[in-house]
Amino acid sequence: MTQKYLAQNPWQPFEVTNDYRRTGLPFFENPYLEGLLPFMPFYTDPTKADIRNVYRRVRYxxxxxxxxxxxxxxxxxxxxxxxxxxxxxxxQKK
Known part of the structure; x- marks a missing residue:
């Protein structure tokens, strides 16, 4: 999946996003757990550093x-x- 992600990302971003949303792969490091981005609260907030917060739809x-x-x-x-x-x-709602 990592190679598919890298190959499709520049040309098919919607397909890449759907694959990531569906499978959770490729695995990305969680900046919250690593403590790498203290100046970016969206990425360091434990309630937001989750696969469920990947964008889910395209705006109208x-x-x-x-x-x-x-x-x-x-x-x-x-x-x-x-x-x-x-x-x-x-x-997508539960």
Whole structure:
């Protein structure tokens, strides 16, 4: 999986992200446990240094918000959260 990750990363970032989200591979060092990044709280907070915090979705396009604000608001209601990459989709919620 590491070689697949390295080979696909520049050209197929969505595929790489889905593989990582699905399998948890390749294994990356946890900066929180290593204490390498004390100046970056997102990476050193133990509640955030987890595979579940890899982005889970692609944000809605800005054109949806500007051209169809009603549809955008309806999509956010169906999503059940904010339009952020960390917001889990329906099948990712437990």
């Amino acid at each position: 396009p800005i054109s949806l918000k500007t051209k169809n604000p009603t549809g955008y608001e309806q999509a956010l209601q169906l999503l059940g959260g904010e339009d952020k990459p960390e917001t889990p989709l329906i099948w």
